[in-house]
Amino acid sequence: MLDVNCRQLRFIDTHTGGEPTRVLIDAPTELCSGSPEEVRQRLADQQDWLRQACILPPRGNEIIVGAIVTPAWRPSSDAGVVFFNNVGYLGMCGHGTIGVAVALHGIGRLPLGPFQFDTPVGMVRGELLSAARASFENVPARLYQTDVTLRIEGREITGHIAWGGNWFFLVEQHGEELEPARIPRLTALCQRIAEELRRSGITGEGNAWIDHIELLGPPSDPARADSRNFVLCPGGEFDRSPCGTGTSAKLAWMAASGLLPPHTPMRQESIIGSIFTASYRPCDDNPHAIVPTIEGEAYLTAEGKLVFDPEDPFCLGIAHE
Numbered sequence: 001m002l003d004v005n006c007r008q009l010r011f012i013d014t015h016t017g018g019e020p021t022r023v024l025i026d027a028p029t030e031l032c033s034g035s036p037e038e039v040r041q042r043l044a045d046q047q048d049w050l051r052q053a054c055i056l057p058p059r060g061n062e063i064i065v066g067a068i069v070t071p072a073w074r075p076s077s078d079a080g081v082v083f084f085n086n087v088g089y090l091g092m093c094g095h096g097t098i099g100v101a102v103a104l105h106g107i108g109r110l111p112l113g114p115f116q117f118d119t120p121v122g123m124v125r126g127e128l129l130s131a132a133r134a135s136f137e138n139v140p141a142r143l144y145q146t147d148v149t150l151r152i153e154g155r156e157i158t159g160h161i162a163w164g165g166n167w168f169f170l171v172e173q174h175g176e177e178l179e180p181a182r183i184p185r186l187t188a189l190c191q192r193i194a195e196e197l198r199r200s201g202i203t204g205e206g207n208a209w210i211d212h213i214e215l216l217g218p219p220s221d222p223a224r225a226d227s228r229n230f231v232l233c234p235g236g237e238f239d240r241s242p243c244g245t246g247t248s249a250k251l252a253w254m255a256a257s258g259l260l261p262p263h264t265p266m267r268q269e270s271i272i273g274s275i276f277t278a279s280y281r282p283c284d285d286n287p288h289a290i291v292p293t294i295e296g297e298a299y300l301t302a303e304g305k306l307v308f309d310p311e312d313p314f315c316l317g318i319a320h321e
Contacts, residue, residue, distance in 0.1 A: 007309075009054070012106065013302035014099035017241030017274030020301070021099035022055055024068045025107070032070035036080045037120040039070050040089050043082065049316045051084045056317030059306055062086040063237050067096050069104070073118040078110060080118040086235040091121040092139060092165030094244010094276075094294050101126060101134045102298040121165055135295035138244065139165050141252035141280075142289040144205055150196045157193060164248030164292065167204035168212045169197060178217040178228045180271060183238060186215060190232035214246045225269035241296070242268040242276040248292035251280045255290045262290075 010025040031047055032039055043050060055064040070080035081100055083093040090096075097117065104110035105128055112131075117124045119139070126136030145161040148169070159171040171193065176186060190213040197203075197210050204210050211234035219225035231239040231246045239246070247268045254260040260280075268276045276296040283289040308315055 008305040008307055010305050011054070011303070012103040012300065014103050014298045014300055015240075016095035016098045016102075016298040017270055017276065017296055018272050019095045019239055019241035020064045021093075021096045021103075021298075022060065022064050022066050023100050023103040024050075024054060024066065025103075027068050027070075032068065032080075035073045035120075036070065036082050036118050039068070039080065040082045040120045043068075043084070044089055051089070052317035052319060053308060053315065054306060054317075055084070056086060056319060058314055058318065060317075062235055063240075065090070065093055065096050067093070067100050069100065070118075074116070074123060077116045077118045077123065079104065082120060085233065086237070088234065089120075090166060092119050092124070092245055094136070094138065094165065094246075094248065095239070095241040095296070095298075097124060097126065097136050097244065098134045098294075098296050099298045101128050101136075102132060102300065105131060106300050106303075129295075132299055133295070133297050135293055136244075138248045138292045138294060140283045140286060140289040141165070141248040141292050142286070143252045143256040146253075146257075148202060150193060150200065150202075152189075152192050152196055159193070160253050161202075161204055161210060162249035162252045163204060164250075164252060165245035166212050166249075167208050167210040168214050168246055168249040169193060169210050170214050170216060170250060170253055172216050174215050176215065176217075178215060178230050178271060179220075183230075183271065186230045186271070187232060187236075187238055190215065190230070190238075191236065194232065212243075212246060212249075214243070214250065216250065219267075219269050220273060225267040225275050227266070228269040228271070230271045238271060240270060240272050241274055242270040244276065244294045244296070247276055247278045247294055251278055251292045252290055255280055256288075
């Protein structure tokens with residue numbers, strides 16, 4: 001329910017490799033107290049108006065990922081961050097992490113150099129390399145299951161299930177060209193894969209919903225990148241960036257399959273041509289996991305205040321158009 005005393009909310013918009021992030025600054029204290037997981041649960045259970053009002057029409061659109069900045073949970077951290085999108089809340093967001101770092105630097109709250117964010121799935125360390133470039137060490141990623149075969153429209157599609165901060169179904173042999181002109185076709189295929197996963201009861205660890213589908217393929221130019229992906233997010237939109245958590249999940253699969261040695265850079269290209277540079281190291285606490293590092297660029301695109309008028313019939317966003 002909207003607090004009528006909260007008539008305005010400061011925001012900073014960024015994009016990371018083409019994927020937008022709306023960073024919410026100075027949200028009401030009562031919404032942001034506690035750990036990031038507690039904040040996420042409170043928002044989901046009691047204050048979901050904030051998510052809907054900030055990123056759904058008429059103020060936003062289905063592409064935007066939101067990030068609410070909270071006070072740091074750990075004494076050593078710079079801030080807490082909770083990510084969300086047009087349908088719910090995310091455990092982690094790679095492009096969003098870079099976007100938040102660049103946004104906080106842009107308003108003087110984060111200097112160049114090392115930073116640390118608390119997220120609902122764990123602590124994330126990073127480094128702000130310039131006003132528009134950052135790297136971060138993601139939460140540990142792991143391969144959960146390989147060679148999971150689905151039957152879709154008379155053909156078999158085999159993929160791998162991996163965790164990179166969110167759950168992914170990674171598909172190599174999909175028979176499609178990963179080209180921008182084919183985005184509608186790629187979106188439809190990923191939607192059918194997601195539907196079949198749900199219909200078949202195939203999940204991540206602990207019956208977790210596999211909410212991201214990632215198609216893998218060759219780069220548009222081998223001189224610029226090592227591979228290309230197409231990622232469908234849970235809200236039905238594709239990721240314009242190479243997807244930080246998706247790249248982390250891919251690294252976990254490559255590491256477990258012996259396809260990429262530790263500390264070896266891999267350039268991951270998105271469907272629109274933006275690039276993340278990624279690598280990994282072994283995880284000290286879990287021999288079956290890796291710790292990915294993702295590096296990319298983000299840019300400020302807007303800054304202002306969102307206005308909430310209780311008399312506005314669409315003040316809390318339009319959930320279904």
